Amino acid sequence: MFNKIYIEKLKSNFSEAVRVILTNKVRTLLTSLGIIFGVAAVITMLAIGNGAEKEILAQLELVGVNNIVITPISDEKDDNSEEENDGNATEAKRFSKGLDLLDVHSIQKTIPSIKTVSPEIILETYVIKKGRQNPVKLIGVSKTYFKTSNINIEIGKNFSAIQEENALPVCIIGKKIEKKLFTGESAIGKRIKVKDVWLQVVGVIEEKFISDSAQENLGIRDLNQDVYIPLKTFLVRFKDRKNIIDKPLNFGGGGSMIFISGNNQGPKKRIPRGNYHQLDKLVVQVNNSNQLNATADVLSRMLKRRHNDVLDFEISIPIQLLKQQQKTKQIFNIVLSIIAGISLLIGGIGIMNIMLASVLERTKEIGIIRAIGATQEDVILQFLTESVLVSIGGGIIGIILGVLSSYILQITTGIETILSLSSILLSFFVATLIGLIFGIAPAKSAASKSPIEAIRHE
Structure with missing residues (x-):
């Protein structure tokens, strides 16, 4: 009631x-x-x-957990890199061999806190389909790259040890590449022609959404439009900058550094070397997140020593940028x-x-x-x-x-x-x-x- x-x-x-x-x-x-x-x-x-x-x-998923990213700095122009000496001459900039596979082996061998090291080489090129050229990024990687970068292979499989060791012409492609070149059918087992090399598709990665801010702030590419090949395949069948820069002076591009002068007393003029690094990126994954800063410091000192005290690389920790x-x-x-x-x-x-x-x-x-x-x-x-x-x-x-x-x-x-x-x-x-x-x-x-x-x- x-x-x-x-x-x-x-x-x-x-x-x-x-x-x-x-x-x-x-x-x-x-x-x-x-x-x-x-x-x-x-x-x-x-x-x-x-x-x-x-x-x-x-x-965070794209950059991977506990990763340290090392990127090379190219010698595109001289700027103020030469130091004046006695008012009428310049001191030559120290010679650096650049970021290369020897650095990778040394890092793996020397630093105990490191879990994996994943090198990358990037080449902007094209894939030919029915006589038409489509721009792509060709990425030379090791098989550890996909795990380090949290990239899942949706269909097919990763590179095998035999494919890596023998520089076989195989590739893993992004989802957009598959849709563009193999509309309505699977790309696995088929071949694509990248520049002038035929590559057999052994895997397709799952499609990932990459925001514009991620591409700009973290340097992340649109992974869906990449073609991945074994690192050795890249160096043998496409391009190895280390071999190029070891040759005599080449004014056609990619040549070695070199100083020229009118006479022994005159000031030396330095010619920029361009991109003399064998690698375009190096991702180092540590065992624990609390080891990131200490490992980055050790890497910096180690690489500087190996590069003859030339700071021609940059080290960043993406997870800290995200935080x-x-x-x-x-x-x-x-x-x-x-x-x-x-x-x-x-x-x-x-x-x-x-x-x-x-x-x-x-x-x-x-x-x-x-x-x-x-x-x-x-x-x-x-x-x-x-x-x-x-x-x-x-x-x-x-x-x-x-x-x-x-x-x-x-x-x-x-x-x-x-x-x-x-x-x-x-x-x-x-x-x-x-x-x-x-x-x-x-x-x-x-x-x-x-x-x-x-x-x-x-």
């Missing part, structure tokens, strides 16, 4: 609250603006945060949260002010309902229902606006946003809670009025 009476009271309060809100539509809308924008900001912020987290996890990026995005999310919180707070204050004004306007009405038997609890419940309904209405509009904003943001800016049910429910709960909290003071103010004084109020 008690529950039935209480339900009837709730129905009555709800009907009255709806009547009051519809009577003052414009005021109610203006009151709920803070809630609307606050809830929309919360949903958009969480959608951006979820998208950023997904992107960082995807990038810094993640920290930056977390700060961004915190700022957005504060802005959303301020909007919600302002919205709550607006509800409280309007409800207090409503109490003053309806003082006589309050006195009448108190005189005919309404209790203080009934009055409190009435005004709380109104404030909560205003807040819930603003919350619903805010949710719709937040969802639309997330989609529009993704379409216009390319920033990935991921909406979640939890963020929508959280926003709805917060909006309801604000209406409840900020409606308490006006409700108590209304309930505390004396019925006789309220009726006499003009």
Whole structure:
């Protein structure tokens, strides 16, 4: 019986609250603006945060765990690399052999904290299909490359030891290459012609989404458009820069460094060597993440010594770059949260002010309902229902606006946003809670009025 009476009271309060809100539509809308924008900001912020987290996890998967990346620095131009000597001559820059396979063997043999070493050589070339040339990147790698880089071979298999050792003309291709060259059929066992070399396809890697930011910030290629061959196959059948630079001066490109002068007393002029490195990239994977910095330091000192004290390489730790990026995005999310919180707070204050004004306007009405038997609890419940309904209405509009904003943001800016049910429910709960909290003071103010004084109020 008690529950039935209480339900009837709730129905009555709800009907009255709806009547009051519809009577003052414009005021109610203006009151709920803070809630609307606050809830929309919360949903958009969480959608951006979820998208950023997904992107960082995807990038982390691409760069691999516990990896150190070594990239060579080419000698493209002289700039200020020569030091002046006695005002009229320059001291020759030290000679470096460049990043090569000897470095790989030395690293594997010397540093115990290293798990695997994966060298890469990259050549921008073309694949010929039906007389047409399609640009591709030809990548010379070892069989450990795919494991180190978290790349799964979807169909086919990895290079065998025999294929690597004998420089056999085999390849593993990206998914986009397969779709482009072998539409509607499997590429396994078939041959493709890269430049002037025929290669047999032994595997196809699974398709991976590579965002523009990952390509720009982390130097990650679009793996889906690469052709991978064994490292030795690359050096034997395509190009080995180490063999090229060991030859005499070659002005046609790729030649050795060389100093020329008019006479023994005159200043020497240095000719840039171009890209004299045998390898284009070296990925070193350590056993534990806490060994990354120490191993990177050892690698730097070791390679500098092997390169005759020439710093012609760069060492980076992608996971640290990602963590810094993640920290930056977390700060961004915190700022957005504060802005959303301020909007919600302002919205709550607006509800409280309007409800207090409503109490003053309806003082006589309050006195009448108190005189005919309404209790203080009934009055409190009435005004709380109104404030909560205003807040819930603003919350619903805010949710719709937040969802639309997330989609529009993704379409216009390319920033990935991921909406979640939890963020929508959280926003709805917060909006309801604000209406409840900020409606308490006006409700108590209304309930505390004396019925006789309220009726006499003009």
